[in-house]
Amino acid sequence: MSAASAAGQALTARLTPAQRRASALVKLSALALLLIVWHFVTVTEIVSPFFLPKPADVLRNFIRIVGSGQAWPDLKVTLFEFAIAGPIALVAGGLVGFLVSLTRYGARVFEPIISSVYAIPIIIFYPISVMALGIGPESKIAHGALFGFFPICLNTIQGFSRVDPLLIRLAHSTGASQRQLFWRIMLPAAAPTILSGVRLGLMLCFLAIIGGETIASIEGIGHRVVWYAEGMQTGNMFAYIVFVVLVAVIMNAALSLLEFRKGRS
Amino acid sequence: MTPLSFRSPPPWVSRALVILLLLVLWEILGRMGSQLFFSPLSMVATSGVTIFADREVLEALRTTAWILAIGFGLSVCIGLVLGLAVAMSRFTYQTFLPVLLLLYAIPQITVLPIFVLYFGSGPASKIAFGVSHGLFPIAVSVVAGVQGIKPLLVTSAISMGATRWQIFRRITLPYLAPSLFTGMRLASTATLLGVLLAELYVSSGGVGHFTRRFGESFQPDKLYALIAALSLMAILINETMRMLERRFSRWT
Numbered sequence: 001m002s003a004a005s006a007a008g009q010a011l012t013a014r015l016t017p018a019q020r021r022a023s024a025l026v027k028l029s030a031l032a033l034l035l036i037v038w039h040f041v042t043v044t045e046i047v048s049p050f051f052l053p054k055p056a057d058v059l060r061n062f063i064r065i066v067g068s069g070q071a072w073p074d075l076k077v078t079l080f081e082f083a084i085a086g087p088i089a090l091v092a093g094g095l096v097g098f099l100v101s102l103t104r105y106g107a108r109v110f111e112p113i114i115s116s117v118y119a120i121p122i123i124i125f126y127p128i129s130v131m132a133l134g135i136g137p138e139s140k141i142a143h144g145a146l147f148g149f150f151p152i153c154l155n156t157i158q159g160f161s162r163v164d165p166l167l168i169r170l171a172h173s174t175g176a177s178q179r180q181l182f183w184r185i186m187l188p189a190a191a192p193t194i195l196s197g198v199r200l201g202l203m204l205c206f207l208a209i210i211g212g213e214t215i216a217s218i219e220g221i222g223h224r225v226v227w228y229a230e231g232m233q234t235g236n237m238f239a240y241i242v243f244v245v246l247v248a249v250i251m252n253a254a255l256s257l258l259e260f261r262k263g264r265s
Numbered sequence: 266m267t268p269l270s271f272r273s274p275p276p277w278v279s280r281a282l283v284i285l286l287l288l289v290l291w292e293i294l295g296r297m298g299s300q301l302f303f304s305p306l307s308m309v310a311t312s313g314v315t316i317f318a319d320r321e322v323l324e325a326l327r328t329t330a331w332i333l334a335i336g337f338g339l340s341v342c343i344g345l346v347l348g349l350a351v352a353m354s355r356f357t358y359q360t361f362l363p364v365l366l367l368l369y370a371i372p373q374i375t376v377l378p379i380f381v382l383y384f385g386s387g388p389a390s391k392i393a394f395g396v397s398h399g400l401f402p403i404a405v406s407v408v409a410g411v412q413g414i415k416p417l418l419v420t421s422a423i424s425m426g427a428t429r430w431q432i433f434r435r436i437t438l439p440y441l442a443p444s445l446f447t448g449m450r451l452a453s454t455a456t457l458l459g460v461l462l463a464e465l466y467v468s469s470g471g472v473g474h475f476t477r478r479f480g481e482s483f484q485p486d487k488l489y490a491l492i493a494a495l496s497l498m499a500i501l502i503n504e505t506m507r508m509l510e511r512r513f514s515r516w517t
Contacts (some may be wrong), residue, residue, distance in 0.1 A: 110283070119499055120460050125463050128485075214374055215465045229378035248375065
C-alpha cells in the first residue's frame with residue numbers, strides 16, 4: 001500500500017531532478033485542468049452562472065472591487081476591530097498565563113481548566129456577544145479577543161512551565177535576583193513557545209472577527225461576502241471571497257514574520 | 266520547586282474549588298448585573314430544565330448531534346484515504362502535501378456562503394462544512410504518522426519477504442494509530458466548530474435557530490442554558506477523544 005515505505009526510503013528524502021520536474025508538472029497541470037474545466041462548464045452553461053461564475057468574470061470583479069477602492073471601507077472596519085481585539089487578547093492571555101505560571105502548583109491547577117474550556121468551540125459564545133453588545137463592531141471585538149485569548153494564555157503557561165529546571169537552579173546558585181531570573185532566564189527560554197501562541201492567537205482572533213461578521217453584522221469584509229450571497233450576486237461573491245482569502249493569507253504571513261523576527265533576537 | 270510552608274492540597278482539589286468559586290461568582294455577578302443580558306447560574310439552571318423539556322429544542326440538539334456524527338465519520342474516512350494517498354510515495358508526498366497544506370490554510374469561514382449555495386440550508390451544508398473543518402487535521406496527522414515510520418522497519422520487512430499488504434497491515438497501520446487518534450481528537454473539535462458555525466450562519470433551523478431566537482428576544486437564561494449544554498457536549502467529546510488517544514498511543 002505504502003510505496004514509499006515499500007522502497008524503504010524516508011518520505012522527506014530528496015527527489016531526483018527528473019522527479020522534481022515531474023512533480024512541478026503534475027501540480028501545474030492540475031491547476032490548469034481545474035481552470036479549463038471551470039471555464040468550460042461555465043462558458044457552455046452546463047453549470048448555471050448563478051452557481052458558478054466564469055473564471056474571467058471572477059477575475060474582472062476582483063480587479064474592480066480591489067482596484068476601485070470599493071473594498072476599503074469594509075476592510076477598515078475589520079482591521080479596526082482586529083486592532084482592538086488583538087491587543088486585548090495579547091495582554092489578557094499573556095498576563096493570565098504569567099500569573100498562573102508564577103508557581104508550578106498554579107499551573108497544575110489552572111492549565112487543565114483553561115485547556116478544557118479551549119475545547120469548546122468559542123463560536124457558540126458569539127450569540128451572547130451579539131445579545132449584550134449588538135451587531136456593531138463591539139461584539140466582534142469581544143468575540144475576537146475571547147478567541148485569541150486561549151492559545152496565547154495556554155502557550156504562555158506551557159512556555160514558562162517547560163523552562164529547564166537546571167537553568168533555574170543555575171540562576172539561583174549564581175545569586176540572581178527574581179527580576180534577573182525572569183528577564184534573563186525565564187522569558188528568553190519561554191519566548192519561542194509564547195510567540196507561536198501569540199501568532200496562532202492573533203490569527204484566530206482575526207478569523208473569529210471575520211466569522212462574527214459572517215454570522216451577524218452590518219459591515220466588515222466577512223459581512224460583505226454574505227451581503228453578495230444574499231443579493232444573489234454570485235460573481236461578486238466569488239470575487240470577494242478571493243479578496244478575503246487573500247487578506248487572511250497576508251495577515252498570516254505578516255504574523256509569521258513577527259514570530260520569526262522576535263524568535264531570533 | 267520552592268518548598269511551601271503549608272502542605273497544599275492535591276491540584277484537583279484546588280481545581281474543583283476554583284471552578285466552584287467561578288460558579289459562585291457567576292451567581293453573584295448575575296444578580297448584580299442587568300437581567301437583560303446576563304443571568305445568574307440558578308436561573309440558567311432552572312431555565313435549562315424547562316428548555317430541555319421542550320421537544321423542539323431537544324429535536325434541534327439531536328439533529329446537531331447527528332450532523333456532527335456524520336460529519337466526523339466522513340472526515341475520518343476521507344481524511345484517512347487522502348492522507349494515505351498523499352503519503353503513498355515520496356513523489357506523491359512532495360507533490361501533494363504542499364497542495365494539502367495550502368488548502369488547509371484557507372480560512373473555511375470565508376467560503377461558508379458557497380457551502381450554503383451548493384448544499385442548501387438543510388443538514389447537508391452543515392455536514393459538508395463540518396467535513397471541511399475535520400478533514401484536514403486527519404489527513405495531515407495521517408501523513409505525519411506515515412512520515413514518522415522508520416524506513417528501517419520497512420526495509421527489514423521487505424528483506425524478510427513481506428508483501429505490500431503485510432507491510433501496510435503490520436507496520437503502517439499500527440504505527441499510524443497514535444497520530445490517527447491525535448488527528449481524530451483535533452478533528453472532533455474542528456468538526457463541531459464547523460457544524461456550529463454553519464448552524465449559527467443558517468439559523469433557520471437547528472441550534473442556531475434557538476440561539477438567535479433566545480438572543481433576539483433577550484432571554485439570557487435560556488440562551489445561557491443552551492450554550493452551557495453545547496459547551497458540556499464539546500468538553501465531553503474532547504475528553505473522550507483524549508482518553509482514546511492516550512489508550513491507543515500506548516498500543517505501539
